[in-house]
Amino acid sequence: MRVLMFGWEFPPHISGGLGTACFGLTRGLSYISDLQVLFVVPKAFGDEEQQGISLIGANQVPVRHRKLNLKHFSRKLDYIEVGSRMMPYTDPDEYFRIQKSKKEKGAFEFVQTDDAGQIPFTGTYGANLLQEIHDYALVANVIAQDYSFDLIHAHDWLTYPAGIAAKEATGKPLVIHVHATDFDRSGGSVNPVVFDIEKRGMEAADKIIAVSNLTRRTIIEKYGIDAEKVVTVYNAVEPLEKKDKPAFQKGTNEKVVTFLGRITMQKGPEYFVEAAHRVLQKNRNVRFVMAGSGDMMHNMVRRAAQLKIMDKFHFTGFLRGEEVFSMLAMSDLYVMPSVSEPFGISPLEAMQSNVPVLISHQSGVAEILTYAIKTNFWDVDAMADAIYGVLHYPALSEMFVKYGKKEVDSLKWEKSALDVKVVYDTVLKGFH
Amino acid sequence: MKTVCLYFQVHQPFRFRRYRFFDIGNDHYYFDDYTNESILNKIAANCYLPANKLLLKLITQHKGTFKVALSITGVAMEQFKLYAPEVLDSFRALAATGQVEFLAETYAHSLVALKDEDAFRQQVAMHSDMVEEFFGQKPLVFRNTELIYSDHIGDMVARMGFKAMLTEGAKHILGWKSPNFLYCNAINPRLKVLLKNYKLSDDIAFRFGDKGWHEWPLTSTKFARWLNDLDKKEEVVNLFMDYETFGEHQKKESGIFEFLEYLPKEILKHKSLKFGTPSEVASRLQVVAPVNVPNPVSWADEERDLTAWLGNEMQQEAFDKLYAQLPKMNRCADSKLLKDWNYLQCSDHFYYMCTKFFSDGDVHAYFNPYETPYEAFINYMNVLSDFAIRLNAAVPFSSEEKEIANLSGILEERDLKIKKLEEEVQKLRSRKRTTAAKRTVKKEGVVSKTKEKSQKGSAKMKSKK
Numbered sequence: 001m002r003v004l005m006f007g008w009e010f011p012p013h014i015s016g017g018l019g020t021a022c023f024g025l026t027r028g029l030s031y032i033s034d035l036q037v038l039f040v041v042p043k044a045f046g047d048e049e050q051q052g053i054s055l056i057g058a059n060q061v062p063v064r065h066r067k068l069n070l071k072h073f074s075r076k077l078d079y080i081e082v083g084s085r086m087m088p089y090t091d092p093d094e095y096f097r098i099q100k101s102k103k104e105k106g107a108f109e110f111v112q113t114d115d116a117g118q119i120p121f122t123g124t125y126g127a128n129l130l131q132e133i134h135d136y137a138l139v140a141n142v143i144a145q146d147y148s149f150d151l152i153h154a155h156d157w158l159t160y161p162a163g164i165a166a167k168e169a170t171g172k173p174l175v176i177h178v179h180a181t182d183f184d185r186s187g188g189s190v191n192p193v194v195f196d197i198e199k200r201g202m203e204a205a206d207k208i209i210a211v212s213n214l215t216r217r218t219i220i221e222k223y224g225i226d227a228e229k230v231v232t233v234y235n236a237v238e239p240l241e242k243k244d245k246p247a248f249q250k251g252t253n254e255k256v257v258t259f260l261g262r263i264t265m266q267k268g269p270e271y272f273v274e275a276a277h278r279v280l281q282k283n284r285n286v287r288f289v290m291a292g293s294g295d296m297m298h299n300m301v302r303r304a305a306q307l308k309i310m311d312k313f314h315f316t317g318f319l320r321g322e323e324v325f326s327m328l329a330m331s332d333l334y335v336m337p338s339v340s341e342p343f344g345i346s347p348l349e350a351m352q353s354n355v356p357v358l359i360s361h362q363s364g365v366a367e368i369l370t371y372a373i374k375t376n377f378w379d380v381d382a383m384a385d386a387i388y389g390v391l392h393y394p395a396l397s398e399m400f401v402k403y404g405k406k407e408v409d410s411l412k413w414e415k416s417a418l419d420v421k422v423v424y425d426t427v428l429k430g431f432h
Numbered sequence: 433m434k435t436v437c438l439y440f441q442v443h444q445p446f447r448f449r450r451y452r453f454f455d456i457g458n459d460h461y462y463f464d465d466y467t468n469e470s471i472l473n474k475i476a477a478n479c480y481l482p483a484n485k486l487l488l489k490l491i492t493q494h495k496g497t498f499k500v501a502l503s504i505t506g507v508a509m510e511q512f513k514l515y516a517p518e519v520l521d522s523f524r525a526l527a528a529t530g531q532v533e534f535l536a537e538t539y540a541h542s543l544v545a546l547k548d549e550d551a552f553r554q555q556v557a558m559h560s561d562m563v564e565e566f567f568g569q570k571p572l573v574f575r576n577t578e579l580i581y582s583d584h585i586g587d588m589v590a591r592m593g594f595k596a597m598l599t600e601g602a603k604h605i606l607g608w609k610s611p612n613f614l615y616c617n618a619i620n621p622r623l624k625v626l627l628k629n630y631k632l633s634d635d636i637a638f639r640f641g642d643k644g645w646h647e648w649p650l651t652s653t654k655f656a657r658w659l660n661d662l663d664k665k666e667e668v669v670n671l672f673m674d675y676e677t678f679g680e681h682q683k684k685e686s687g688i689f690e691f692l693e694y695l696p697k698e699i700l701k702h703k704s705l706k707f708g709t710p711s712e713v714a715s716r717l718q719v720v721a722p723v724n725v726p727n728p729v730s731w732a733d734e735e736r737d738l739t740a741w742l743g744n745e746m747q748q749e750a751f752d753k754l755y756a757q758l759p760k761m762n763r764c765a766d767s768k769l770l771k772d773w774n775y776l777q778c779s780d781h782f783y784y785m786c787t788k789f790f791s792d793g794d795v796h797a798y799f800n801p802y803e804t805p806y807e808a809f810i811n812y813m814n815v816l817s818d819f820a821i822r823l824n825a826a827v828p829f830s831s832e833e834k835e836i837a838n839l840s841g842i843l844e845e846r847d848l849k850i851k852k853l854e855e856e857v858q859k860l861r862s863r864k865r866t867t868a869a870k871r872t873v874k875k876e877g878v879v880s881k882t883k884e885k886s887q888k889g890s891a892k893m894k895s896k897k
Binding site for chain 2: 248250251297301302305306315317
């Protein structure tokens, strides 16, 4: 069985959980003997890991001499304006640079090709994102004609148009994988353009994979998709590589409570700040860290200053590989108060590093974890209670670490891949 | 006769390096040596050295008729010692002429006057000692950081023994009155107050090189004529500005040094004008009125208030958390901590956190190592966190802890006492009971009374708890 897979990111060029999940899943699939994955990303840098998959950069495909057979789509996707809030996940630094420079794109839309007839892609999320999605779909059509495969698999709304284009070109079945919907990202005020792309992707798909029941419900209820068509396959986590000592050691004997992620509305950073304030009123011997950056960071700094907790509340800015590891190593509790998190791999990574986790009920990962503290994202009192409890009653934290580690070690991508394979099989069975 | 009083401010902060969360508790060095050294050397070459040379030349040329006042912060002096000792020598040469008055201020260019009188007094004394050591004169006139002044601050300064203080002649405190007279403090009239003529000062400091200004180019002749054209009754013109005006804020190419070179000559051409230092002005002129300043003023920005340093919640938080360490600092004798404590207090750190970009962004961006005020704030708080950890280690018992220990000791003593008394009551009661039992038949009334008494007694004991 050959699968043509459309993604948007691949390690090491990752700006969000999407890339991590794509990588884990394709790796898991590579263990299945009669299955081959052809993974397409908008821009291949050349240094991606390539194990058991072949990687094609869309910008390496000449499109000049191809007939683009894309009647419905080119027209519908032709011209769309994107405001900054619409960006699905943004590499935070990139986002601010774009915001600062405010480069406006002209109203003309034509496919620009470079000398070799290749469409250049930046591969990062930016202001001309929709243009890129559209270009990507055009190239997908070409690729689909060049390679042979049995099935198309598209990850998240960015690649749905590409998936549909490939399906149109070849008539092969389409599976779409929903890692997040715009309801999660926007907190309810959905961008109609993104919603439209998502809905059409879901409708065109032969089967939909959702990363949690939470997301599955959203797909059924908000997008009006037939429940039969939607299957939940949980994400997993890459086993932790044995690493040397972290680069940074904790410099204080105080407890450290960590929020690690993009500082955006979806992640609920404000609830973390409020909970920190409540805990600090009872106990000054603890430090809170908000690691990451995002469009709400400045508001959070101001709020923390207003609450007068900035001597115990720290912002680290965007952290990279080694620093993330160090940060987890010095944490005594990991908090993910997401307002709406389709899955959430990061708490699993914390558990692997022997850090107890506090997650919101509004996250997909809460459905499969037993050894994690769960509260509602808005319930800052409960959150403060839980934080205080974990910090003060060592028995609690020891239990979470011990059993949490076991629990997280049992979540393997190989298992998720088998579930995905079952989906493939049912789709192909129905198709022939 | 009008006196022209020139005063220049010299200050450079120790800028922090990027101090990350990971550094807290691990690395106790906070400063960006490279930036500090390169900025200082640049300003020394552009401003301090050529300007000092010129002043020295002018003073010798005019033989006692040209005078200026200077104020150099303690932190700037330390940087000269570290990075540019030749600048220090050239200031010493100026001091040796006897025509340069050195003013007192807070050692660290801090905002401590707004927080604590004792600490304020200490920092001023520290600075005065330094001036005396390096320049051989005891300062008589005070200028607060950024010319921050209020009636209350003036009163504190008067009680420290200074005879005069410099501040901004802000429009909102003067109203129709002119800054060109000598005023006094509203609480303590013995303290004379010299008010900056901001119009004429800023003509040099800010507008000199501005080609869009309708008075451009400003020549010494023109400027001296403006001074001469002022109302005949006015007695003093206070021209206060940053020393960096010469060669740094106004580049050499703008002709600022030529302007300064010919200014004394042009001014002294007019019979009605002469130069004087602040202490001469304060002792020679008559006070015309007290100046009422209930709320602090400064020489910064359009508003001439404190909002450049304490205008938003981040600045307030940083300021409060800094001075929350003060009680502990008072019991700290560690020289390294004391040094960092001074550098932490520099008003510049708060200035970098300012969010009023629109009106005075250019001035705020000057030598600012941070991209955003948020970054400045986060960095400062990280440094302060590490400092607090070190301080806690150096001063083992917090005052709270001591107090708690004291109180719990007293409580224990009381508990013991109460226990003893209770036992005694018990004893007495049982004894009474046995004796009473013998008498029950004969004298019932008496027994009940004594019982009541003993019960009352034990109740009293309990209420002591």
